[in-house]
Amino acid sequence: DTAVSQTPKYLVTQMGNDKSIKCEQNLGHDTMYWYKQDSKKFLKIMFSYNNKELIINETVPNRFSPKSPDKAHLNLHINSLELGDSAVYFCASSQVGGKPEAFFGQGTRLTVV
């Protein structure tokens, strides 16, 4: 059983398109995150949701819209994709009030051409 699973693993698309990445966790955690890892391997938080509510939005362009239908799912929709959006996007989850450790998905490598 994969604890945090995200799909797709690879995504190649043209500039201007709209795409979505899905994430699900079966750990029973109440908090989920989206991180972006750039070509230099720097991991930067984009969003954090706790019990379906947005907690952190790190000045991400509004072309990025996360949606949490329930606390086990956090999807990321990106409108009007740009070349600079190319990166690896990681979903993660943790339990607030428990150990402050994040469990990560395998990542989605997004390439915008």
Added chain:
Amino acid sequence: TQLLEQSPQFLSIQEGENLTVYCNSSSVFSSLQWYRQEPGEGPVLLVTVVTGGEVKKLKRLTFQFGDARKDSSLHITAAQPGDTGLYLCAGNSGGSNYKLTFGKGTLLTVNP
């Protein structure tokens, strides 16, 4: 903004050598974690340190949290090719959002 500086950024060593990776900040963290990331995978937690001065061992890996909870180190003894990967430190400032601030990572290559 809390920042974590990791050094060195790159490290290439021979099998059997020892190494230390550093993670430093001017901010105090309630806890600090070390992750290892392999190509094509997400980061995987190695250890969490919480108490200033704490030392934790995981086989050949030794983790230390600074007394002031602003810095940490990871020491690997007798490195093996299987230790190759990106090592990331991440600090947690506490509170209710558990936001993790990551360092930029140390890319370790252990050559056989």
